[in-house]
Amino acid sequence: MTHLSLEQVGISFTRAGRTTEVLRDVDLKIDKGEFVSLIGHSGCGKSTVLNIVAGLLKASTGGVLLDGKEVNSPGPERAVVFQNHSLLPWLTVRENVALAVDKVLRSKKSRAERREWIEHNLALVNMTHAAEKRPHEISGGMKQRVGIARALAMEPKVLLMDEPFGALDALTRAHLQDQLMEIHLRLKNTVIMITHDVDEAVLLSDRIVMMTNGPSATIGEVLSVPLARPRKRLELVEDPTYTHARAEVLEFLYARHAKPAIAA
Amino acid sequence: MALGTTLGRVAAVKPEGARRPLVTRAALKGLALRIVPPLVVLAVFLLLWEVLCQRPGAGLPPPSRVVTEAWDIIAHPFYDNGGTDKGLFWHISASLQRVALGFTLAVIAGVMLGTLVGQSEWAMRGLDPIFQVLRTIPPLAWLPLSLAAFRDGQPSAIFVIFITSIWPIIINTAVGIRNIPQDYRNVAAVLRLNAFEFFAKVMLPSAAPYIFTGLRIGVGLSWLAIVAAEMLIGGVGIGFFIWDAWNSSHISEIIVALVYVGVIGFVLDRLVAGLGHLVTRGTATA
Ligand SMILES: Nc1ncnc2c1ncn2[C@@H]1O[C@H](COP(=O)(O)OP(=O)(O)O)[C@@H](O)[C@H]1O
Numbered sequence: 001m002t003h004l005s006l007e008q009v010g011i012s013f014t015r016a017g018r019t020t021e022v023l024r025d026v027d028l029k030i031d032k033g034e035f036v037s038l039i040g041h042s043g044c045g046k047s048t049v050l051n052i053v054a055g056l057l058k059a060s061t062g063g064v065l066l067d068g069k070e071v072n073s074p075g076p077e078r079a080v081v082f083q084n085h086s087l088l089p090w091l092t093v094r095e096n097v098a099l100a101v102d103k104v105l106r107s108k109k110s111r112a113e114r115r116e117w118i119e120h121n122l123a124l125v126n127m128t129h130a131a132e133k134r135p136h137e138i139s140g141g142m143k144q145r146v147g148i149a150r151a152l153a154m155e156p157k158v159l160l161m162d163e164p165f166g167a168l169d170a171l172t173r174a175h176l177q178d179q180l181m182e183i184h185l186r187l188k189n190t191v192i193m194i195t196h197d198v199d200e201a202v203l204l205s206d207r208i209v210m211m212t213n214g215p216s217a218t219i220g221e222v223l224s225v226p227l228a229r230p231r232k233r234l235e236l237v238e239d240p241t242y243t244h245a246r247a248e249v250l251e252f253l254y255a256r257h258a259k260p261a262i263a264a
Numbered sequence: 265m266a267l268g269t270t271l272g273r274v275a276a277v278k279p280e281g282a283r284r285p286l287v288t289r290a291a292l293k294g295l296a297l298r299i300v301p302p303l304v305v306l307a308v309f310l311l312l313w314e315v316l317c318q319r320p321g322a323g324l325p326p327p328s329r330v331v332t333e334a335w336d337i338i339a340h341p342f343y344d345n346g347g348t349d350k351g352l353f354w355h356i357s358a359s360l361q362r363v364a365l366g367f368t369l370a371v372i373a374g375v376m377l378g379t380l381v382g383q384s385e386w387a388m389r390g391l392d393p394i395f396q397v398l399r400t401i402p403p404l405a406w407l408p409l410s411l412a413a414f415r416d417g418q419p420s421a422i423f424v425i426f427i428t429s430i431w432p433i434i435i436n437t438a439v440g441i442r443n444i445p446q447d448y449r450n451v452a453a454v455l456r457l458n459a460f461e462f463f464a465k466v467m468l469p470s471a472a473p474y475i476f477t478g479l480r481i482g483v484g485l486s487w488l489a490i491v492a493a494e495m496l497i498g499g500v501g502i503g504f505f506i507w508d509a510w511n512s513s514h515i516s517e518i519i520v521a522l523v524y525v526g527v528i529g530f531v532l533d534r535l536v537a538g539l540g541h542l543v544t545r546g547t548a549t550a
């Protein structure tokens with residue numbers, strides 16, 4: 001039943017002759033359709049884990065298996081929503097999505113089907129009205145939505161998101177979280193999302209993976225969030241399961257694995 | 265007089281502002297602000313030149329005499345008596361054709377070499393020092409060498425254009441390629457773009473603002489070089505025309521030709537800048 005598995009993943013970087021071990025023995029099994037978030041203090045190695053799964057970085061030890069096959073290069077079946085959206089600024093919103101669709105689904109769908117699929121994905125994130133705009137003409141929240149549409153349009157097996165809402169204001173963030181939950185409910189994608197927002201992690205995830213501080217960071221604890229879906233943020237505020245999960249994560253981050261004061 | 269104009273302006277603006285938005289008036293004013301100062305400076309310059317060169321023993325003819333003496337070539341740019349006895353239009357068009365050919369070759373080779381240098385650490389280490397030395401060689405210093413190699417003026421002139429304009433294109437392209445954000449490379453990697461798709465869809469557009477900076481410098485240098493090169497190789501061309509006029513002591517014709525050279529150099533620069541603006545959809549700083 002395991003869909004994606006990280007097996008004893010470790011990585012070291014050598015910079016100016018000095019080698020630092022950033023990750024050690026990261027072990028994680030994820031089921032199909034599961035929404036997993038990765039939480040930990042900044043600099044511990046969350047992005048590094050995600051980049052290894054994406055194939056953008058190579059693990060020094062261990063490896064990643066997707067449906068039993070080893071991952072060793074980037075590919076569209078593991079689509080990435082980057083932290084800073086990474087839309088190509090010379091293309092319009094629609095062209096950004098089209099670049100992905102035309103490349104990835106060229107052999108799977110006819111030209112007309114691809115046009116329709118592009119529009120479908122723009123509609124999925126409510127960006128149809130701004131399809132002709134260029135990235136610099138739209139807000140940060142809209143850019144992230146386009147980034148999500150581009151990733152979803154690749155029909156990925158796994159959706160990887162690196163702090164997708166990190167740079168947004170609280171209201172936009174809440175709105176996009178709701179949209180993401182809705183999309184996840186409909187498409188049942190497997191998702192790994194990095195966040196440093198405890199509420200976001202609890203609200204969205206089936207499981208929360210908490211990482212210890214680096215160097216040699218690893219998974220400290222994994223917490224299941226047995227809340228029924230669809231989840232409504234207002235109803236959850238007083239839900240004991242929700243408040244308990246939230247307390248667990250806070251306890252992990254700020255009591256047992258508090259960040260050394262220097263870095264804050 | 266200054267007081268008069270100030271008062272006049274105040275009087276003119278007041279009722280306008282009370283009635284309707286002054287869109288057309290503001291636009292006209294902006295245009296006037298851009299055009300009037302250079303015209304004034306030009307008029308003062310011509311006047312000064314006229315006064316200074318009217319005196320007996322002056323080395324250069326005053327502008328009024330330039331116009332009367334060179335009226336033939338001003339009024340008849342299209343005449344063609346065969347050989348090199350042609351109107352200015354034909355000379356300029358011959359020069360422009362050489363520039364077009366040499367510059368086009370330089371763009372193709374320059375963008376490809378620049379991409380190589382920008383993309384590969386090894387190519388950069390090997391080629392960059394060589395480029396840095398070669399680019400300091402003055403354009404005309406290449407001419408004897410290319411004459412020896414091609415044994416003909418026409419390809420030699422084109423080669424001089426090529427070798428003059430290629431360096432800024434290579435160097436700027438390389439900088440543009442090196443500055444492609446890692447994010448774009450990651451996007452391309454996730455999409456599994458092949459080398460050609462990556463070049464056409466990510467590298468070129470991402471580096472375009474830098475490339476067009478190189479092209480602008482390159483086209484300017486080409487125009488500088490062609491006039492000088494044509495003086496030496498002869499044949500039809502604006503450089504030869506100037507040299508020929510000097511040999512026949514037609515100073516007025518030289519002055520008219522220089523005006524053309526300057527204006528065309530300016531137009532070439534604006535043309536490349538405008539193209540850059542169009543291609544990069546306004547993201548270039550050109
Ligand atoms: N390419 C790299 N070379 C050297 N060190 C790196 C590299 N990428 C990340 N690191 C180091 O690995 C650690 C974890 O980084 P990262 O995964 O970005 O953290 P997070 O996403 O949790 O904030 C940091 O200390 C960072 O300096």
Ligand SMILES: [Mg+2]
Binds near residue numbers: 046047048162
């Ligand atoms: Mg990070």
